[in-house]
Amino acid sequence: MITVKSEAKGSLLSRAEFATALALAKALALQAKCAELTPRLLLAGIYLGSLRAERTGGEKPLVPSDELKEAVADLVPDGAEALLPVTDRKLPLDAELKEVLSEPPATLPQLAEALLALIHEPVEAEDPLFMTFRRRATTRCQMSGQSRIPAEEFAVAAYVCFLAGELLDRPALSVHFAAHAVDLRELMKANAWEPGHFEPHEAEPLPLDAALSAAARKEKRGNRLLAAVNSGIFSGTQLIERQKTAVHEAGHAVVSFVLRPRLLIAGITIKKDKDALGCTSFDPSAPYWNSGTVRFFGDMLCVLLAGGIAEQVKYGAETLDTGSSGDLNRATEAAWDAIATLGLDEEVGRVSLSALAKATGQGGGVLFDIAQKRLRKVLNEAATKAESVLRENWNLVEKIAAALVDKGVLGTEDVMLLLLDHGLADWPGARKVRSLSQERVVRFATDAGVMETREGPVRYAAGDALVVGGAGESWPINRDKFAKLYEPMNSGAMGVDGTFRKMPRDALAYQLRETRQIVLSGGRGILSGSAGDWIVDQGSGDLFVVGGPVFDAYYVVLAIE
Numbered sequence: 364m365i366t367v368k369s370e371a372k373g374s375l376l377s378r379a380e381f382a383t384a385l386a387l388a389k390a391l392a393l394q395a396k397c398a399e400l401t402p403r404l405l406l407a408g409i410y411l412g413s414l415r416a417e418r419t420g421g422e423k424p425l426v427p428s429d430e431l432k433e434a435v436a437d438l439v440p441d442g443a444e445a446l447l448p449v450t451d452r453k454l455p456l457d458a459e460l461k462e463v464l465s466e467p468p469a470t471l472p473q474l475a476e477a478l479l480a481l482i483h484e485p486v487e488a489e490d491p492l493f494m495t496f497r498r499r500a501t502t503r504c505q506m507s508g509q510s511r512i513p514a515e516e517f518a519v520a521a522y523v524c525f526l527a528g529e530l531l532d533r534p535a536l537s538v539h540f541a542a543h544a545v546d547l548r549e550l551m552k553a554n555a556w557e558p559g560h561f562e563p564h565e566a567e568p569l570p571l572d573a574a575l576s577a578a579a580r581k582e583k584r585g586n587r588l589l590a591a592v593n594s595g596i597f598s599g600t601q602l603i604e605r606q607k608t609a610v611h612e613a614g615h616a617v618v619s620f621v622l623r624p625r626l627l628i629a630g631i632t633i634k635k636d637k638d639a640l641g642c643t644s645f646d647p648s649a650p651y652w653n654s655g656t657v658r659f660f661g662d663m664l665c666v667l668l669a670g671g672i673a674e675q676v677k678y679g680a681e682t683l684d685t686g687s688s689g690d691l692n693r694a695t696e697a698a699w700d701a702i703a704t705l706g707l708d709e710e711v712g713r714v715s716l717s718a719l720a721k722a723t724g725q726g727g728g729v730l731f732d733i734a735q736k737r738l739r740k741v742l743n744e745a746a747t748k749a750e751s752v753l754r755e756n757w758n759l760v761e762k763i764a765a766a767l768v769d770k771g772v773l774g775t776e777d778v779m780l781l782l783l784d785h786g787l788a789d790w791p792g793a794r795k796v797r798s799l800s801q802e803r804v805v806r807f808a809t810d811a812g813v814m815e816t817r818e819g820p821v822r823y824a825a826g827d828a829l830v831v832g833g834a835g836e837s838w839p840i841n842r843d844k845f846a847k848l849y850e851p852m853n854s855g856a857m858g859v860d861g862t863f864r865k866m867p868r869d870a871l872a873y874q875l876r877e878t879r880q881i882v883l884s885g886g887r888g889i890l891s892g893s894a895g896d897w898i899v900d901q902g903s904g905d906l907f908v909v910g911g912p913v914f915d916a917y918y919v920v921l922a923i924e
Contacts, residue, residue: 375467375474383415384408384471389454391438399455402463402478407435409475434479458577490588492536495529496521497568499561504569506560511572515550518595522547523561539589546599553602607674608633608641609767611686613760614673614753615643615666620782621752622662624819624880624889626651628779631763632772640686641767643670660701664745665752667694672750673760698741703734710737755877758790783882787871787900795921796872796899798865802852804831806860807842813888814839818896818908821888826858836913844903871900872909872918881906 375381385400388408392400410431432439456464459481468474499520500512509516524530525540540547551557571579571591578594579587612631619626626649633641651659671687702708703716711734719730753760762781766773773781787793811824816838823829823839828849831837840848842858849863874897881890881898883905892898892908899907899918909917 375469375471376464378471380412380416380471381474384412387411387415389452392454393452395438397454399457400460401457402460402481403435403438405460406431406475406478406482407438409471409478410435410439431475431479434482458574462577492521492524492530492533492588493591494568495524495563496592497571498563498565499523501564501566501568502562503556503560505564510569512569512575513572514575514578514591514595515554515598516595517571517575518592518599519547519551519556520561521592521595522551523558526558536589536592539592543596543599546596546603549603549606550595550599604640605633606764606768607678607682607686609764610673610677610760611670612641612643612767613763614669614671614676614749616763616778617673617756617759618669618749618752619643619645619662619666620759621756621878621880622665623651624891625649627775630772630774631767631778633767634771639689655705657701657707660697660705660707661745664694664698664742665749667691667697668742668746669749669753672746673753676750676753676757677760694742694745695738698738698745699734702737702741703731708734708737708741751877755875756879759784779882779886782880783884784898784906785904786902787873787898787906790871790873793871793873793900796870796918797921798868798870798901798918799916800867801833801865801917803849803863803865804861805829805845805849805863807858808839816890817910818890818892819888821883821890823887828863830863832913833916834913836910838907841903844905847903848901868901869921870902870918872914872920873898874911881908 384405385408388400388404391397391407391411392404397404413431463474463477463481468477496517497512497520500516503516503520504510504512522540522544525537530537530540570576575591575594579591612633616628616631619628627646629644629646631641631643636642667690668687670690671683674687675683702711704718706713706715711730714730716730716734759782763773763778766777766781770777805828808823808825808827808829811822813820813822814829814837817836821839824841826842828840828842828845829837830840830845846857848868849865851857851859852862852864855861855863874895875892876894878894879892879898881892883890890906890908895911897909897911897914897918899909899914901907
């Protein structure tokens with residue numbers, strides 16, 4: 364919220380006559396239930412202040428009262444000059460008034476003249492294209508019930524004119540639209556706008572909203588059309604920046620989830636603060652933080668580099684910018700610390716170069732040269748691994764990024780729900796497979812518990828089936844799902860321990876090229892698969908990880924139809 368504060372001594376904003384005019388403008392605004400002060404309301408306050416000064420015999424501000432009266436006649440009721448100033452209430456300024464008061468004139472009459480010029484001078488008068496763009500934007504705004512045209516609709520309406528070939532006689536403007544086509548297309552995509560939504564409107568076009576009008580009037584005459592268009596294009600660039608930030612943070616989250624499943628993601632945000640465009644945070648109390656192993660540092664480097672790499676995977680290597688410099692600094696410092704101080708690099712060895720430099724007074728030498736070469740190699744290896752993990756798990760990156768663009772902030776539960784995979788139907792490379800008929804020894808759990816499977820610990824409930832495979836591997840299956848996949852042998856009964864036969868069933872399967880985690884529904888566990896393992900979707904609402912050799916024994920890949 365913005366309020367008018369007293370400026371340096373001698374400024375118009377610090378004088379009593381302006382305070383009176385402002386207080387009366389606030390009184391009018393509150394009476395009319397206006398949420399913010401506008402140029403016309405302040406003009407009405409100046410007019411009422413002039414009347415009060417005249418009637419009380421005080422010093423009268425030299426203001427053109429007749430012109431003011433005509434401009435604010437509909438705002439000033441009879442006897443309004445008797446209104447008491449409302450000095451204890453704060454109201455925000457609209458964009459146009461804020462712009463005028465950012466560099467106020469020296470006197471109250473000059474302020475009145477500036478405000479009169481503002482409300483009387485239509486920016487459209489400078490260029491006939493203003494009206495053309497307004498007519499197109501009006502169609503879209505009326506579809507959504509808006510009474511004024513925002514910058515985004517105005518810019519897209521102008522872009523639609525460009526696409527329709529209506530700007531052939533304006534080459535500079537045409538080149539400008541061509542250069543910013545990506546921003547405008549993203550703006551249209553985000554709002555589900557089509558060119559047909561911006562057909563010319565024959566009725567009276569809607570006025571520009573305050574922010575758009577202020578953006579146009581801020582520029583010198585002759586540049587106002589471009590300024591109005593640019594204010595909308597800027598929204599498109601902000602949207603793209605928001606999308607890139609979302610992909611960046613999703614990259615951090617997904618690589619951490621895959622490589623560090625024991626470390627809970629505490630939250631993700633793409634709301635700006637003074638230090639960053641976004642942030643992915645982790646559980647600081649997790650025991651994982653205290654491991655201090657080679658694996659710990661390697662995984663951390665991958666996670667730190669994953670944000671910038673995710674952006675490059677999505678938008679191309681040429682989009683690399685300075686936005687990931689903070690991550691790169693941290694990764695470089697962490698890698699150097701592991702190599703040169705903690706003795707975790709096999710080639711440099713168990714030596715602390717920091718201690719060596721302190722003991723000898725020398726900060727160079729063969730070991731330092733080797734350490735610097737290792738630093739570059741370690742970082743490049745981490746980047747390669749991070750990219751591989753991202754590409755293997757890209758569907759998760761897209762899911763989290765889309766949710767971030769929509770919500771701005773995701774909590775722990777939000778992130779975990781997004782990491783839940785419910786099917787392989789949309790996975791490129793998924794194959795149709797058929798499970799082979801197999802006999803299994805099964806017992807049914809009498810109490811809830813946790814089973815250690817090859818792919819990770821899985822929680823089960825009382826009554827669930829605990830299945831043992833031919834190679835001694837075991838896994839739990841929900842009782843209802845088990846009944847759809849298995850049938851009892853030797854006239855046994857469902858729910859009674861014994862031998863069961865898995866019925867042949869078509870499914871989808873995807874062979875992993877890199878490590879991947881699968882979250883089971885209901886928080887029952889996280890399964891970890893490695894390169895060569897298969898993810899299997901049996902249509903039961905959960906995905907399962909099946910080791911490569913086990914998959915070959917239990918499933919057959921069907922020919923591609």
